[in-house]
Every structure is written in C-alpha cells, then in structure tokens.
Amino acid sequence: MPVTSTVPTSHRLAARLARDLEGEVLFDRFSRGRYATDASHYQIEPVGVIVPKTDDDVRLAMAAAREEGVPLLPRGGGTSQSGQTVGRALVMDFSKYLKRLISVDPGARTCVVEPGIVLEDLNRQLRATGLWFPVDVSTASRATIGGMTGNNSCGTRSIRYGIMRDNVASIAAILADGSELNFGEVGRNLAPLGPVGAHAAKPADGAATPADGASGDAGSFSLVGDMLALGRREAAHIAQAFPQVSRRVGGYLIDALLPAAGPVNLATLLCGSEGTLAVSRRIELKLSPLPKNKALGICHFASFRKAMEAPQHIVKLKPVAVELVDRTLIELARDIAMFRPVMESHVRGAPDALLLVEFAEDDQAENLRRLDRLDELMADLGQPNSVVKLADAAGQKAVWDVRASGLNIMMSMKSEGKPVSFIEDCAVPLEHLADYTERLSAIFEKHGTRGTWYAHASVGCLHVRPVLNLKLEKDAATMRAIAEAAFAMVKDYKGSHSGEHGDGLVRSEFHTSMYGPHTVRLFEEVKDRFDPDGLMNPGKIVRSSRMDDRELFRFKPPYRVAPFTTVFDWSAYAGAGGGFQGAVEMCNNNGECRKLVSEVMCPSFRVTGNERDVTRGRANALRLAISGQLGPGAFASQEMLEAMQLCVSCKGCRRDCPTGVDMAKMKIEVLAAANKQRRLCLRDRLIAYLPRYAPYAARLAPLINASNAIPGAARLIERLTGFSSKRPLPRWHPRPFRLRHDPEASPAERASTRVAGGRDVALFADTFNTYFEPENLDAGVEVLRRLGYRVRLLGAETGGGRASPPRPARPLCCGRTFLSAGLVEQARAEARRLLAVAKPLLDRGTAIVGLEPSCLLTLRDEFISLLPGADAERLAAQALLLEEFLAREAEAGRVAGPIGVREGKLLLHGHCHQKAFGAMPAVHQTLALVRGLKVETVTSSCCGMAGAFGYAAETHDVSLAMGELSLLPAVRMAPPHALIAADGFSCRHQIRDGTGRGALHVARVLRDAMRAGA
C-alpha cells in the first residue's frame, strides 16, 4: 500500500487539483475533519476532498492522485454503517454536482443516472412515468445510487424486488489506471460491451445526449476476459463458497462470474465493491412499475419467539415486506405523543412483537384476500384474531412511520453507551430465525448488554445493536467478542454475516472465517487485477484491519475533551462543558439532515449542498474542535464561524434529527465563545440591541423610514452597516402598539376593549409586532376579547408595556435578538426580568400568549437553559402562541366554532419554530373555527429570512435561495384572491420581498373573519 501521508504530497496534490478542477478542492483541516466519518464508529482523516463538477474533474483527480500515489475514495451521502466510506485517501464527493437523471426508457423500464443522485430524488423524477427504482433503503432521502451500488444495498421490499445486484443493468466506470469500461452483460466472446444504457437512450431532459459513449479499451477487455476466466476456473469452488440466502453482500460477488446459460453481467461485480475496484460514472438501472395498491396486516404476537417462527410461513403468501417491530419499540412509540393515536388505534393489548406484512398486488381485492389468508395462517400458528388489517393508504403510512421513528428514538439514548452497529445485519435462513435471535440475545446477556430487534424478517435479516461505550477498551473488546460469537453462530446456520450494510472496516476481516481462505484469495485476485497498486479505497473487503482497532475509532485513545464552560445548561447530557460534549457526540452521522425534501431540517444544506452547511458537518466540526483535533482555539475560530454562518437557527434539527442534535443552541455557544475574543460588528449590535433602542427609534420613525427611501441610501447603509441594499429594511410604525387600556390611550379606545368578567390572559407583546406591525397585536387582543377573555399586557403594571413619552419605558423582551448575536448574558438579563414579571401570573395559572413564534417560543426553549429551575419550567408550560391557546380552549369547550366567516382559500406558511415545536396543528385547528376558509399549507422549510439573516449583505442571496426552495414559488402560484398567512415577522417580509404579495398574521385573519361574521 503506498504511503500517502507526507505533507508535501498532499500540498502538491492540492495545488494541482485547485489548478485543474472546476469543482471544489478542500484540503483544509475542517473539511478533512468533516469527511473523516460516516455512520459507523470509525474515523480516519482523509488526505483531502474534492467535489467534482464534471466527469473530467473525476478523471483529472484520479490521474493526479495516481501520480502522487494517493489512494482514492468515492463517496455519496456518506451514510455507510461499516466504515467503508472513510479512509486515508482523496475523497471524491459525488453528491453535490454529479446527480443528474440522464435518460429514461419507459418501454425498456430502464434509466441512466449519475452516481450522486439521491434515491428519493430519482423516484420523484420518475413518478410521472409510473415507474420507480424499488431498492427502497431506509436512507432513501439521502443515499445516492453510487453509494447504493457501492454497498449492494437492500430495501425493505427486497423479497419482491431483489437487491442492488438484481437491479443494476450496467455501469460506466473509471478504473484505477484511468482506463474506462462499460460493465454490463457480456457473452463469452466479450460481446457486446456497448455503451452504458445504449438501449435506454431517451434523454430525461430532452437533450439529445446519448446515455454514454465510451467503450472499453484493449486493456479493459483483457480485464474482463480474466474475470470470466476466473469464473470458469473456480466454478466448482464458487458454487459452494457462499451461503444460499438472498441477503449476502459480503466480499466481491464473484458468483456473478459463474458460467451461466445466459450472458454474464459484469456490473454485478462492481455492486458491493465499496469503491475498491472502480469509480462508477454512469449507472443504468432496471425500473419497476409503481405498485397500484397496497394492504397491510399487523400481526400481533404474545411472544417474540412465536414472531420469529412465523416469517417462514408468512412469506408463502407472497407479501412484499415482512418487518419486525419488537416490544421495546412498541413501548417507545406509545410514549410519544404524536404516535400514541396510531398505536392506540392499530395495536391491540401488549404484544411482545409485531410483524408488519404488506401485500402490493395491482388488484386490491387480491391484497385483501391475502390479508384474509394471513388471518387464517395466524390462527393456524396459534394466534387467532391477531391481525389488524389496513387497506387505506394514510393508515398504512402512519404505521410505517412509527416503525421508522421507533428506531430513531432508540438511537436518541443520551447515555455514553450507544447502540452500536456491527452485527446489525446478519441474515439467516428463515427456519433458523427463532433459534438465532434467542441465542444471540443470550450472548448479549452474557456480556451484560441488550439489543432491540427490528427490520427485515422476510429475508431473515434483523437489525440489532447492542448498547456499548466504545470510548472504553473493555467495550471495544466486548464488541469483538459478540461479533465473533454471532458470526460463528450465523455460520452454523449457513447464514450471511454481511446481509445489508456492507463490509467496510467492520466485517471484511471476517471473510476468511466465513467463506474460507481460498475464497478470500479469489477476492484478492479480483482486487489486484482491477487495482494492482491498491489505490482504490484500500483496506476494505480485502487486506483489512481488525474491526476493533481502536486507532481507527471515532473515539480513538486518548480521545478527551478538556473542561470548558458553556453559557447554556446542557446537563441532560454527559461529558465536558456541563454536558455540551455529550450533546455534540449525539450525532452519529446517519445523514438524515441531508434529506432534500423536508419541512424544516436543514435549509442551509438544501441550498448549498455543502457538507460544511449541514447539521452533521457542523456537529462533526464541533466534536473535533472540543476534543482538540482541529488545533487550539478551533471552537471559536473563523472556520467554525463560517461553518455556522448559514445555519439559520431554524431549530429543524432539534425536532427532525433522530438523535436531537440542537444546532441552533450550539451555534449560540460558538458565537458566545467567539464574542469573548472579537468585537461585534455594527450590524450585529444594531440587531441585538434593537429591543433596547426601539422605544427611542420609534419616535423617529418618519425620519428613519424616509431616509431608507432616499436614492443611494441603501448602498450607503450597506457600506456602513452591512445590511443588504438589495431589500428594504422593515418600516418602523409611527404608532407602536399600546394596549388600549393603557392610561395614555384615548377614552374611546379604552371603552372599545373593556370586557366584563371572562378569563384572564396575559399578552406578551414582542418587539417586532410592537414597533413594526402593531396591528397584529391589536388583532390578537380583539380576537381574545371578542371570545370573552380579559386581556392584560404582560408587564403593563411595571411600565414594561408602555412606549410613550416622555421617557420610554423598556418593554419586556424575550432576548432572542441577543441570543442571535451570542450575547447570552444580555439575553439572560431579559429572561430574568420577564420571568419576574410573569411570576405572579404563573402562580395564578394565567396563560401567557404571544404572536411572534420565534419570540414566544424562546420562553419555552432557551429560557429553560438560561435560567434552569421551576419558574422557567412553569413559564414554558404556560407560554402559548395565540393559536395554541385558542385550540386548547376549543378542546376544553370554552371556545366553539364557527367564530367567524371567510369564504375562500388561505395559503399557510408555518414559521420554522412553529414546526419545530409541533405548533402547526393548533394553527389548523384554530383556522378550522372559521367558516368557509379552505386552508392549504405550503410544504416549506425555513422562509430563508430567519431574523436578520436575509438582511445581511453576505447572506442575502442564500436567504432568497432558501425561499425559492418552495415557499416563494408556492406564493406566486396562489390565486390572486387567496389569503397568504404567516405568523413569522421575517416570513412575511420574505414573502413581500420575494413575491410582492402581502402576508397576514393569523390573528388578523381571525379578527377579520370575526368582524365579517358578527
């Protein structure tokens, strides 16, 4: 293996690549750190990273690396669980640019893609053809076809559709020596080695691009000849070398070389080769018709063993999926509010296990007949009346969602011990499944650990992850001991030790014990023939290291985080920084934050496609920084600030990340640390201190607003302050909000709002609505009063609610603007002040109602970290957005609809924090109280404005790009008479700036509807 670690080599390589490539060349320490991990427990720092833009970039990079003797490591989403996507190599990230669907041939049911295309994206593009690519991996939202091919990935429905090897028709690849070859079906005479997708040449984009032109050269043909010869020579050995289970992805698929009646497909040899043989450049896929109908049977078992005995019988009914959910996951799901309803309606009693059995024949009557037969079968198996049948699509989806999220909950364990994946995808013949799971559970018990079982019972491939703390040597030894015992048992059952997630650094070393030394020699022969210099992802599949080599672990000895102080309370987690370390280490790199379509997480990644700008990349940078792996001062360095710059603090990750990584809160820690060593720029200070100077500025509103309109002023302001000249700043309102019973309000105003009796509600008037859009607060007050509530302004008694001459009192503030700038002490002071004022109301059980999601929800979220204690907890429980309050009152029978009338459509955009805190259902419930309103929600993520983000000159364009992901186009498409509603101050401004259309706070929609219905 060539030595590649000398600094001059990487410098030379970096310089050459930077000169020659169109794409990105990332050799800095932070970038290398970000690419040092995948979803396994390993970490190896690469030599450097390139993000190729074109095929030529790939060719040039491969040539440069070869000449410098640097290994190569192709990469897709980096979601591998076995360490195959980490290495001391030049990493080539295909996921950003090389992701086109090149062509589709609906007649032949094939398509040709670039390797970086994500499975879900591909299937979205294919939908109109009625076809799909059916290898439905759980990571479909971010797994690339290149990576899926590299891993020979397998989907939930593999019993019907097979795995990657069954669904890849051909691959155009570049070999280590730079030669190019189309791997596809060949006859014994090596013909035809035609272009990839030659018979699938209908361009997807209408461009007249043939799928690909390259044919193999003479050297490549001899390689193919050698492979076929190996197949012939070793036919007798290969025929008996591998277990006869469908889930065998370990080693090279040399059984594909066996002389067969038909042509041999050489693309199969690249499936599961984990980037060790060649780089895939174009992949031709076999497509399947989209299922027209589906029906689901939920089989209940009183004992886990019974559940494990059943699949061998159930598969005879020809289902497309049989998935296991064990008791732990059932109980976890029942504990989660959002899943409780589906668990209550579809899961009976307290089963020890469930099997989810899906039928997907075109004829729904046939699916239902099979459900009946499943019922009969279960009765024969001693489980009468134990099948809950679901024919409606929504119900089925809800159940599948529980299955997927139950796993996420399991992964969210906050202790230092975590579920570790290393024997998680062994596969055994179905007749042995019950014995295998029982014996493996006993092994766990012997080692003082346990595992939760789930997944693909249909093919005998069950996922199970024992809980271990791999920072400890003893747990690393336990991992090895469990692996050895488990694999030996799997061998006894003639099963497969590598049934889904690939070999990588975890399983490669076990090929010898599982398949025998001769088979491994054949693997080496294949490797050496393709890659004689060992430059392609070395150390995987053949000549691997030990799986328990701790030098390769993410937490390698002496992994240590020195004590440091944080500004927030992180005590829910373990480790340094009061638990900050544990919170950061929660990221297990599963890549969910890379999904391309989502309601929230992670908008910055979806715009840039950069690993730097995704939650995972940020979490990795933080982990490496606090553990000293990025050099001194990395935590508050310029590079760290750059990594955080495009994080819009939408809190999407707080909700959507399976392990609850809360990057918005972590970003504040970084800003606070950086503030200790820098001076905040004028713009950041203007934003942070806005609540403090707003009462004074409001008095100059006409002047400030007018100066914004002066020609050239915007550019001058941009130069002086850094506020973008490309959009107008918000206009100060000449008459800021005052509650009408303010002593200075006119008698008429006071009279109009006086309500006798009624329940008390305290209104938290946030800075933005108070000084820029007070009509929203007016509307909120009117809505509440019309419904009979007695509204008092939070802080009015203390002068905190007044904004009138002679000397403006300082209104209460949530501290959000300070937090955004990392000025945590100032935010804490605001929190303390607000909490003191709120305390008597909290004691009386009065709800604190607010209108601006980012402000009100700060009371629910950051306040608890800023001022941990019972008062903050009580405030969090009693602080509600207007719609949450009204929905709660409606549920309690104190508000009854209809409360107003408004005919027509309303397009609703939820603020990210509303989504992150699950507050959107309440908005729908409240709007449903208005007669005639037809509400449609935009499936949008962050609007992109995100407080001051959209106003900053350097992030203005990214801000608009975020809006363009879905919100702004949806608003433009809305009929002119439709209402647009958005509770977020920033969202309304983004909509106005991006589309020219106005958006209303829901309070105003309600108020207008009430007036109309009065």
Ligand SMILES: Cc1cc2nc3c(=O)[nH]c(=O)nc-3n(C[C@H](O)[C@H](O)[C@H](O)COP(=O)(O)OP(=O)(O)OC[C@H]3O[C@@H](n4cnc5c(N)ncnc54)[C@H](O)[C@@H]3O)c2cc1C
């Ligand atoms: C929570 C979770 C659930 C998962 N569920 C499943 C599942 O249901 N089924 C399943 O099979 N797997 C599953 N996996 C594993 C993993 O997600 C899949 O194997 C996925 O297909 C990998 O895709 P990727 O784009 O992330 O590939 P990567 O991890 O980036 O790469 C995978 C391999 O392919 C190679 N490769 C990438 N691109 C190329 C290229 N252009 N040319 C040559 N080689 C290349 C890489 O070198 C690497 O060896 C799961 C992982 C996680 C974290």
Ligand code: SF4
């Ligand atoms: S941040 Fe969360 S979603 Fe993203 S990779 Fe880490 S654990 Fe997964």
Ligand code: SF4
């Ligand atoms: S807060 Fe939002 S932008 Fe920031 S990392 Fe999380 S999901 Fe991404």
